[in-house]
Amino acid sequence: MRVLSLLSAGGETEPGTARLCDVCAEVADMSGAGIMLMSDDAPMGSVCTTNEVSNVIEELQYELGEGPCVDAHKEGRPVLEPDLADPATPRWLAFSPPALAAGTRAVFGFPLRVGAARLGAMNLYRDQPGKLSDDQHADALVMADVAAQSVLAMQANAPLDTVATELEAGANFHYVEHQASGMVATQLRIRVGEALVRLRAHAFSHDLGLNEVAEAVVARQLRFEAP
């Protein structure tokens, strides 16, 4: 009931996705939250994030293919990291350092499932280390359920072959990266999948975000030349 009143507190008839993420963080008493959709075992993008830090958490997982949401989705269970900085339990070699640098200290992933449908995962983060209390853990499970049901309810009325408008609003499904892949594939005469790998490699070696590199390609400020 508390969740429902929080969700409708925005005064809108249909709570949007931004409100959904805010409520996930609020209910579990966290610094921020994000909801990531996954297809098979690959991140597709993020439906909503509450702030810049949770945005970074989602972006890193999309770029690196590792992190709390990826693991929670793959393993089908909550993934709890109460202290990312604890050297005794190094969990994600690529994800952890930049996540810490962005202001994450504790991070938790909860799978989004309805019956046999696996949608992705919700992440919660805190800027301080520490375990989830039993209550927080229980609240997070409820919120993951609410989030999964909400995503499906939004998509249920969408025309076939399209993503629901309300689901797309505020989401980041990395369209620019895919556009850039198409351009780079043409520039290098390679396949688009390979082009995305080249973009990732360029981002990594120049210490840039994949999104920044993709934006530069689409703006024709960056070209990949065939050797």
Added chain:
Amino acid sequence: MRGSEREVLLARTFVDIVDTLVDDFDVVDLLTMVADRCVEVLEVSAAGLMLVSPEGDLRVVAYSSEAVHAVELFELQSEEGPSLDAVRTGAPVVNQHLESVNGRWPRFAARAIECDFRSVHALPMRLRGVTIGALSLFRTHEGAMEEGDVAAAQALADVATVAILHHRAASEAQLVNEQLNHALNSRIVIEQAKGVVAERTGLDMEQAFARLRHHARNHNQRLVDAAHAVIDGTLKPEAFDPPGSFRKP
């Protein structure tokens, strides 16, 4: 059957119903089990189950004997009988003696008596105000059914109802999730194709998308199929119809 034996068998039936929720769920298997167990556990000769179909009409889904199958089909054809009443009203129809209900369901009663049934009971399959079907129980003799038996039958109908509704909700979720994944993947292909078109033509993304969509429409193609063709090189952006041109399908 002794009371304790019956309780054991009832309990096992509930466990078996819950067990069907785990792996390959099949509504017909589940309801056939319910029909068979009613005959084993309760003092009844035959049992049948009907469900409301997606189109809104009732269908016979499971039965413990061919005789009850025939009677239930007749009930649907003649549009009168205990299961129809239970579904229509959402209330149980119990202890109806077929030889004295001629006024209520004259054709149904005559057909059931031909099959040697003497009394009938129908219990709604109902959850939170929604009736999805009915369980009917037939006996070859008259006399009131024990209250305990009626309650046990209703409990079996209720658990089966929960199982079916749960399964429907889960399949619906699975379907929507697959559609969402499909839509996201289609969208990725379209974005990639926009990139290819933009690179080959020098157009910006919006113009590239307009050209791609224009070509797909002119050729009665789905946008995502045109996008696939652009990506695998079978459709060259240079060969796109010029903007504004219209081609009869």
